[in-house]
Amino acid sequence: xxxxxxxxxxxxxxxxxxxxSRALNNHPDVSDALREKIKQLAEALHYTPxxxxxxxQSRKTKTIGLILAEIGQFFIPSxxxxxxxxxxxxxYKLVILASNDKxxxxxxxxxxxxxxxxxxxxxxxxxxxxxxxxxxxxxxxDIPIILFDKIIExxxxxxxxxxxxxxxxxxxxxxLQQQCKHILGVFGNKDLSLSINRLxxxxxxxxxxxxxxxxTVFAANIQEAKQLVQEALQTHADIDGMFCMSDEVLIxxxxxxxxxxKLLTIRTVCISDGQLINYHVPPIAYMKHDGASMxxxxxxxxxxxxxxxxxxxxxxxxxxxxxxQ
Amino acid sequence: xxxxxxxxxxxxxxxxxxxxSRALNNHPDVSDALREKIKQLAEALHYTPxxxxxxxQSRKTKTIGLILAEIGQFFIPSxxxxxxxxxxxxxYKLVILASNDKxxxxxxxxxxxxxxxxxxxxxxxxxxxxxxxxxxxxxxxDIPIILFDKIIExxxxxxxxxxxxxxxxxxxxxxLQQQCKHILGVFGNKDLSLSINRLxxxxxxxxxxxxxxxxTVFAANIQEAKQLVQEALQTHADIDGMFCMSDEVLIxxxxxxxxxxKLLTIRTVCISDGQLINYHVPPIAYMKHDGASMxxxxxxxxxxxxxxxxxxxxxxxxxxxxxxQ
DNA sequence: CTGTTAGCGCCTTCAG
DNA sequence: CTGAAGGCGCTAACAG
Numbered sequence: 001x002x003x004x005x006x007x008x009x010x011x012x013x014x015x016x017x018x019x020x021s022r023a024l025n026n027h028p029d030v031s032d033a034l035r036e037k038i039k040q041l042a043e044a045l046h047y048t049p050x051x052x053x054x055x056x057q058s059r060k061t062k063t064i065g066l067i068l069a070e071i072g073q074f075f076i077p078s079x080x081x082x083x084x085x086x087x088x089x090x091x092y093k094l095v096i097l098a099s100n101d102k103x104x105x106x107x108x109x110x111x112x113x114x115x116x117x118x119x120x121x122x123x124x125x126x127x128x129x130x131x132x133x134x135x136x137x138x139x140x141x142d143i144p145i146i147l148f149d150k151i152i153e154x155x156x157x158x159x160x161x162x163x164x165x166x167x168x169x170x171x172x173x174x175x176l177q178q179q180c181k182h183i184l185g186v187f188g189n190k191d192l193s194l195s196i197n198r199l200x201x202x203x204x205x206x207x208x209x210x211x212x213x214x215x216t217v218f219a220a221n222i223q224e225a226k227q228l229v230q231e232a233l234q235t236h237a238d239i240d241g242m243f244c245m246s247d248e249v250l251i252x253x254x255x256x257x258x259x260x261x262k263l264l265t266i267r268t269v270c271i272s273d274g275q276l277i278n279y280h281v282p283p284i285a286y287m288k289h290d291g292a293s294m295x296x297x298x299x300x301x302x303x304x305x306x307x308x309x310x311x312x313x314x315x316x317x318x319x320x321x322x323x324x325q
Numbered sequence: 326x327x328x329x330x331x332x333x334x335x336x337x338x339x340x341x342x343x344x345x346s347r348a349l350n351n352h353p354d355v356s357d358a359l360r361e362k363i364k365q366l367a368e369a370l371h372y373t374p375x376x377x378x379x380x381x382q383s384r385k386t387k388t389i390g391l392i393l394a395e396i397g398q399f400f401i402p403s404x405x406x407x408x409x410x411x412x413x414x415x416x417y418k419l420v421i422l423a424s425n426d427k428x429x430x431x432x433x434x435x436x437x438x439x440x441x442x443x444x445x446x447x448x449x450x451x452x453x454x455x456x457x458x459x460x461x462x463x464x465x466x467d468i469p470i471i472l473f474d475k476i477i478e479x480x481x482x483x484x485x486x487x488x489x490x491x492x493x494x495x496x497x498x499x500x501l502q503q504q505c506k507h508i509l510g511v512f513g514n515k516d517l518s519l520s521i522n523r524l525x526x527x528x529x530x531x532x533x534x535x536x537x538x539x540x541t542v543f544a545a546n547i548q549e550a551k552q553l554v555q556e557a558l559q560t561h562a563d564i565d566g567m568f569c570m571s572d573e574v575l576i577x578x579x580x581x582x583x584x585x586x587k588l589l590t591i592r593t594v595c596i597s598d599g600q601l602i603n604y605h606v607p608p609i610a611y612m613k614h615d616g617a618s619m620x621x622x623x624x625x626x627x628x629x630x631x632x633x634x635x636x637x638x639x640x641x642x643x644x645x646x647x648x649x650q
Numbered sequence: 651c652t653g654t655t656a657g658c659g660c661c662t663t664c665a666g
Numbered sequence: 667c668t669g670a671a672g673g674c675g676c677t678a679a680c681a682g
Contacts (some may be wrong), residue, residue: 003466005659016669021661031668048440051379053659056674062378063420065520071409072600084423093441095388095418098409115373116418140371141328159514224602251604254630277398279547279576283582330675341653346677353653378675381658 004045012041053198054112055117063093064302065113066091068124069101069150074247075273075291079149080293083122090303101126107134115140120302121145126151127191132156144305148298152193158314160297161320162271164194167200167287170323171243171269174285177206180241180266184232186225186249190218197270198245215239233260242271247277254280268317274324283297285325294319331401337366349374358649370650380442388418389627390438393428394451400574400598400616401571404474407620408447415628417444432459440465445627452476452516457481469630470609473623483630483639485622487596487646489519492612493526495593495648496569499610501530503592505566507538509557511550511574515543523570523596540564550577558585569595572602580606599649619644629631 006024010017015034023030023038024047030038041047047272055061064087068076080096080324095118099106103126113121114137116168123145132154138145147159175183185202187195194217200253206212215232221226225248233239233256241258244250255261266280272286305312331349335342340359344481345506348355348363349372355363366372380386382638394399403422412419419441422430428451439462446463448470457479463470464597481536500508510527512520531537540557544550550573555614558564558581567582575595582588586627622644630637 003659006661007659017659018661018670019668022668025661031667034667050381050659052377052386053674054661056375056377056381056658056676057660057662059674067581071406076402077397081423084421088423093420096405096409096421097418098406099415116376194523222600226604253602255604255606273495276576279551279580281580328675332675342675343654343677344652347652347670351675354652359651375675379677381674382678384658400661552660611676 001052002229003050004042004047005050005197009038009041011049012045013038025253037291038276052281059117060119061117062091063095063118064120064122065095065109065117065118066122066188067097067099067106067109067124068111069099069106070123070302071096071098075289075294076202078273078275079295079298082292083299084295085292086299088302090220092303101128103128103134113135114138114143118143120306122135122298122302123147124150126150129191140238144302146298146302148294148303150192150194156314157317158301158316160301160319161194162289162294162318164197165204166203167244167271167289167321168198168245170201170315171271171285171287172202172205174269174323175243175267176212178241180212180267182215182236182238182265183241183243184229184236184239184240185214185216186229186253187216187218187246188246188249189220195245201242213238219249219252221250222252225249226256227252228255229256230259233257233262240266242266242268244268246270246272247275248271250277250284271321283325285323287321288324289321328375329367330375331372331544334363334366337370338363338589348540353517361576362401362550364457369413371597379600384442386442387416387492388420388441388443389447390420390422390434390443391447392422392424392431392438392449394424394431394449395557396421396423399456399600400614400619403598403600403616404620404623407617408624409620410617411518411621411624411628417628425452426453428453428459435459436462439463439468443468443494445631447623448626449473449475451475452514469627471623471627471630473619475517475519480641481639483628483641485619485642485644486519487614487619488643490521490526490529490600492596492614493568493570495526496529496531496596496612499594499650500568500592501537502547503566503593505537507540507556507561507563508566508568509561509591510539510541511554511562511567511569512579513542513571513574514545520570521643527568538563539598544574546575547573550574551581552577554578557581557586558587565591567591569593571595572600574603575609596646608650610648613649614646615644 006020010020021092097109145157151159217228272287274288331345335345348360422434470482474485543554595611599613
């Protein structure tokens with residue numbers, strides 16, 4: 001079907017396209033009578049603006065790219081949910097891009113976002129990414145970028161995370177309060193600064209002199225987590241507490257506990273988005289890493305930077321988390 | 326930064342824009358020498374085509390809308406992964422749209438896809454959707470739609486699902502083979518035909534005359550599944566087998582089993598995407614509902630319909646699944 | 651082989 | 667208040 005255009009309306013009403021354009025955009029320089037007539041006809045003919053043309057003209061696309069290293073992570077859906085709930089209301093669209101944790105792909109996607117005129121980019125870094133040189137192109141194109149969740153320390157782009165170290169520390173302190181004597185820390189991919197930050201929080205909880213034993217393992221995926229925890233449990237029969245830095249490693253870890261009949265004897269805490277974990281038996285205390293509110297925050301900040309008339313200073317937000325038990 | 330355009334290149338080289346356009350698009354009507362010169366300059370000036378302009382001109386956007394009723398479902402990330410892996414290679418972008426299981430929102434999003442010139446739509450229906458009248462607008466705009474996963478029976482749009490009834494039947498038969506005497510069937514939202522189809526497969530497994538007892542519950546979410554299974558277990562102490570139609574209900578259901586110390590005594594099967602379930606203790610047999618390959622299939626078929634020069638007949642594909650134990 | 655012209659659909663001066 | 671003209675960046679006839 002040929003779409004009706006502003007030109008069709010103009011022709012039908014024997015007025016100029018510019019008049020139609022003005023009427024439709026509620027420009028004051030149009031008589032109320034004419035505006036009404038135009039709007040009615042537009043309605044009748046199911047006119048809808050050709051947004052591609054609008055975009056070309058305005059040099060915006062109302063489209064935002066979301067580059068994800070690991071789309072399969074448990075809290076990603078809620079992040080997406082949180083983002084779209086904000087973007088939808090403002091007429092923006094969200095394009096999902098998967099870097100599959102490869103920096104080269106990440107760089108390609110950023111280029112792609114620039115070439116396709118995305119208005120902004122949300123980026124959760126690949127574990128291999130150690131510097132942000134490949135984001136420079138976005139600066140050239142004046143496309144704001146927000147880093148979130150998996151980031152590296154820097155001062156150039158806004159970033160939104162939780163306080164990884166502090167979350168891990170609080171979780172671990174909880175185990176210490178519960179009188180655990182040997183704590184197993186289960187972390188994710190060692191290449192992620194997020195893992196290192198959480199590791200630092202974990203060790204910090206033990207204090208300077210350290211009468212309590214701890215063991216740590218790093219697992220890049222669920223399977224590895226299960227494997228490593230199993231081994232750790234065999235090596236250290238006295239482990240009586242476990243901290244898991246994510247839902248992913250938790251799954252593997254609890255599977256290992258379960259297999260060794262230690263589900264009830266090893267006290268567990270976790271940083272979790274709070275979905276799955278609620279159905280664990282026995283209940284597991286956790287620091288809630290809420291994807292939806294992180295998504296909100298990311299979207300709001302990015303829109304802010306996009307719609308600002310002049311360059312805004314980056315912010316470096318660490319979101320509040322709460323401990324649930 | 327002002328982006329360099331083909332006009333800039335033309336000016337610099339004192340040739341016409343159309344020549345530049347031709348050179349860049351490898352049109353044969355350009356001398357090799359000139360083409361080289363143009364391409365080199367383009368490279369040097371970091372020229373990249375303004376795709377918005379290309380889209381306006383071509384009346385395509387290389388963008389596809391994915392409308393999801395429940396973005397939080399476990400197999401959605403792998404579906405997205407599967408889709409993007411195909412689309413990426415073909416230069417298409419994927420826009421994620423959440424209907425939050427509301428038909429009115431679903432209708433709005435479809436309109437939106439039409440207005441923003443999406444080249445195609447992938448749609449997993451809301452549980453409230455009982456007819457497809459609100460898709461008619463996409464026909465007017467000549468935008469192909471593929472239904473997948475949550476669909477209703479129809480012959481107008483291509484659809485891709487698994488064979489829900491048969492999957493459920495096979496799972497249930499497995500329980501019967503294992504000599505279960507009273508089987509609990511745990512289903513999702515009763516409004517979904519997907520649930521009803523799986524229910525039909527479930528009951529079919531018991532055959533005409535039916536010496537084996539069964540009980541069924543329908544749960545719209547994890548919490549409800551837990552609750553209802555708990556109640557069922559209390560009412561029917563003889564339940565010794567359980568079929569769960571999805572990972573979601575499985576989580577709630579096993580949590581209930583666990584709480585009542587029946588994890589080891591009630592044999593369980595499930596239709597699952599195969600991620601989480603691998604880490605269950607004890608192991609759970611399941612029919613694998615692979616999100617990634619479903620995503621592949623959906624993307625391939627949609628691209629096929631988009632790029633076809635003439636109208637293609639819809640297909641109604643039920644994907645193969647395999648039983649894992 | 652290259653240039654000219656026109657147009658995709660819309661918005662935005664500039665006139666009147 | 668309305669019309670005319672130009673342009674966003676690119677492609678596609680039509681000439682020569």
